[in-house]
Amino acid sequence: MKNKLIAEVFREISQILEIKGENFFKIRAYEKAAENVESLPDDIESLAKEDRLKDITGIGKDLDEKIKEIVSTGKLKYLDELKKDIPEGLVDMLKVPGIGPKTAKMLYEKLDIQDVVMLERMAAAGKIRGLEGMGEKTEENILAGIDIYKKGRERLDLKTATDAAYNMIARLKKIKEVKNISPAGSLRRMKETVRDIDILVSSKAPQKIMDAFTGLVDVKDITAKGPTKSSIRTKDNIQVDVRVVEDASYGAALMYFTGSKEHNIKLRQLAIKKGLKLNEYGIFRGEKKIAGKTEDEMYKTLGLSYIEPELREDRGELEASAEARLPDLIKLKDIKGDLHSHSTWSDGGSSIEEMVIGARKLGYEYIAITDHSQSLRIAGGLGTSELDLKRRDMERLSRKYKDIKILFGTEVDIDSEGNLDYPDSVLKEMDIVIGAIHAGFKQPVAAITRRIIKACENKYVHIIAHPTGRLWGSRNEYEVNFEEAFKAARDTGTAFEINSFPQRLDLNDVNARMAKEAGVKIVINTDSHLAEHLGMMKFGIAVARRAWLEKKDVLNTAALGKMALKNLG
DNA sequence: GCCGTTTTCGGCCCGACTGTTTTCAGTCG
Numbered sequence: 001m002k003n004k005l006i007a008e009v010f011r012e013i014s015q016i017l018e019i020k021g022e023n024f025f026k027i028r029a030y031e032k033a034a035e036n037v038e039s040l041p042d043d044i045e046s047l048a049k050e051d052r053l054k055d056i057t058g059i060g061k062d063l064d065e066k067i068k069e070i071v072s073t074g075k076l077k078y079l080d081e082l083k084k085d086i087p088e089g090l091v092d093m094l095k096v097p098g099i100g101p102k103t104a105k106m107l108y109e110k111l112d113i114q115d116v117v118m119l120e121r122m123a124a125a126g127k128i129r130g131l132e133g134m135g136e137k138t139e140e141n142i143l144a145g146i147d148i149y150k151k152g153r154e155r156l157d158l159k160t161a162t163d164a165a166y167n168m169i170a171r172l173k174k175i176k177e178v179k180n181i182s183p184a185g186s187l188r189r190m191k192e193t194v195r196d197i198d199i200l201v202s203s204k205a206p207q208k209i210m211d212a213f214t215g216l217v218d219v220k221d222i223t224a225k226g227p228t229k230s231s232i233r234t235k236d237n238i239q240v241d242v243r244v245v246e247d248a249s250y251g252a253a254l255m256y257f258t259g260s261k262e263h264n265i266k267l268r269q270l271a272i273k274k275g276l277k278l279n280e281y282g283i284f285r286g287e288k289k290i291a292g293k294t295e296d297e298m299y300k301t302l303g304l305s306y307i308e309p310e311l312r313e314d315r316g317e318l319e320a321s322a323e324a325r326l327p328d329l330i331k332l333k334d335i336k337g338d339l340h341s342h343s344t345w346s347d348g349g350s351s352i353e354e355m356v357i358g359a360r361k362l363g364y365e366y367i368a369i370t371d372h373s374q375s376l377r378i379a380g381g382l383g384t385s386e387l388d389l390k391r392r393d394m395e396r397l398s399r400k401y402k403d404i405k406i407l408f409g410t411e412v413d414i415d416s417e418g419n420l421d422y423p424d425s426v427l428k429e430m431d432i433v434i435g436a437i438h439a440g441f442k443q444p445v446a447a448i449t450r451r452i453i454k455a456c457e458n459k460y461v462h463i464i465a466h467p468t469g470r471l472w473g474s475r476n477e478y479e480v481n482f483e484e485a486f487k488a489a490r491d492t493g494t495a496f497e498i499n500s501f502p503q504r505l506d507l508n509d510v511n512a513r514m515a516k517e518a519g520v521k522i523v524i525n526t527d528s529h530l531a532e533h534l535g536m537m538k539f540g541i542a543v544a545r546r547a548w549l550e551k552k553d554v555l556n557t558a559a560l561g562k563m564a565l566k567n568l569g
Numbered sequence: 570g571c572c573g574t575t576t577t578c579g580g581c582c583c584g585a586c587t588g589t590t591t592t593c594a595g596t597c598g
Contacts, residue, residue, distance in 0.1 A: 021580095023570080024581085025570070025571080025580085025581050026570050026571090027570090028581075029570035029571055030570075032570095032571085033571090035570085057571090057572095058570090058571065058572095059571085060571050060572080061570090061571090062570060062571090063570070063571085097596090097597085098587095098595095098596070098597095099596090100594090100595060100596050100597085101596095102594090102595060103595075103596085104592080132590095132592070133588080133589070133594080133595085134588095134589090135588065135589060137587085137588060137589085138587090138588065138589085141587090143589090167590070169582095185598085196598095199598085224585090224586060224587075224597095225584065226586055226587090227585090228585080229585055230584070231584085231586095241598085243585090256583090256584095256598090257598080259598080261582090261598075264582070264583090264598095265581095265582055265583095266582095267582090268583075269581085269582075271582090272582085277583095278582080278583085279582085279583055280583080280584070280585095281584095478588045535582095569570065
């Protein structure tokens with residue numbers, strides 16, 4: 001899969017072109033192409049081979065050739081040429097808040113500033129003030145921006161962002177002038193990581209909201225404060241933007257601030273085609289506002305049915321909405337049980353009984369306790385004699401808790417050759433067998449893919465867990481040839497997991513959608529190591545919704561006896 | 570650079586906030 005590589009090349013080109021001051025729409029063409037290639041469910045190399053690249057929206061004659069060049073040579077002459085004009089560090093400088101392409105270029109030309117390090121030095125030395133359009137305040141802002149750049153290069157994981165946002169919303173709700181309030185932005189779309197938190201409020205007294213918001217106790221800096229829009233950084237270094245609109249525009253504003261940018265652009269194009277104007281205040285025919293109070297009304301006025309926030313990525317949702325073929329997305333309450341969890345028998349922090357109590361609280365019909373296998377010493381993997389003891393423990397609890405089925409399972413290690421860490425005679429006795437890779441991440445893609453396929457081919461393996469191994473913030477995913485892996489999964493009836501842990505979310509939205517299209521069944525699990533982790537299920541559901549999955553695509557929405565697991569009927 | 574039941578050329582989404590510009594450009598989302 002070179003999709004990501006190609007997207008990165010296009011993105012880099014767009015950034016260099018921006019600094020060079022090229023045509024704005026040419027820049028957007030590269031950005032759009034990068035987005036579309038990245039979210040493409042198909043392998044771009046196959047498309048290139050079949051000469052079908054132009055079927056991708058945003059890929060024309062020129063980009064078709066550029067993709068083919070990257071696929072066959074691994075490089076792109078055009079990008080190499082561009083890099084000769086613009087030092088690499090300049091592209092990095094765009095990541096400093098407040099520095100855009102124009103400023104970056106000007107600083108390079110006037111002061112030969114080539115990267116963030118030089119930028120900081122010159123700003124600290126007071127060399128930037130006095131340049132055209134640059135005052136003392138701008139210089140201060142650049143230094144503040146560099147601070148943010150250094151600290152906040154990472155994005156927030158979905159759990160951190162969700163917790164922070166709902167905490168802030170709970171406090172803002174107490175202001176009596178707040179009428180409606182909602183998260184917006186990528187958080188509302190439940191993207192796997194979030195850069196900042198957007199909150200939308202409707203109120204008749206925007207100034208009061210702005211004052212109350214910027215006066216909250218955990219505000220460290222106020223980075224902007226206007227009559228209807230303010231931005232702050234919290235003491236935890238999280239950026240929060242609040243925007244206030246009138247109630248009559250709440251739906252329009254919610255739509256606008258939820259995005260994505262690409263989704264919004266498409267909506268506006270649609271409005272223009274219908275002779276209407278769309279902005280964050282509503283839909284207008286001439287001067288007359290014809291919609292704006294609710295999102296539902298906004299979509300209807302454009303001839304569309306309501307589109308769930310998780311789908312708003314311009315990945316075909318507008319077309320599907322217009323043609324009334326949007327998916328009926330899976331919901332948290334559809335989940336009947338969790339098939340991947342750990343206990344104190346291996347590296348979990350809660351006993352089996354605590355896990356079972358947690359699962360009952362969620363109303364589950366079943367929970368699988370799938371502790372690690374013997375060779376995973378570091379995670380307290382269980383030898384075969386311990387398995388017997390664990391089984392006895394479970395049987396005792398099964399008699400105690402008759403309203404939930406406790407499944408005896410394992411997360412069995414797939415070794416570097418693709419062999420499993422327990423013999424078939426042991427696996428055969430398990431209710432649930434999850435295969436997972438825990439070492440050998442650096443193997444070439446073909447080897448890793450072979451390991452996964454081999455695990456699928458074992459008739460006792462029901463599920464492949466966290467299929468790409470990524471741990472956001474600490475480990476990148478290993479590369480898997482999903483076309484081949486999904487084919488093996490479909491042919492053998494093996495399910496793939498969406499792991500709900502915020503640092504994993506693996507499969508991700510793009511891969512999970514690809515799995516569905518390849519006819520592979522999905523299981524959404526938490527991989528809980530503590531009873532309270534069982535609540536992470538909502539993040540896996542978010543990934544599934546972003547992948548267009550419906551209830552029927554996910555095995556653990558079914559009652560135990562009806563679950564279409566391999567060898568279970 | 571892409572794209573087309575109004576177009577193969579001329580379009581391409583829209584507005585708030587900031588700083589220093591006395592009328593608006595740059596940045597951001």
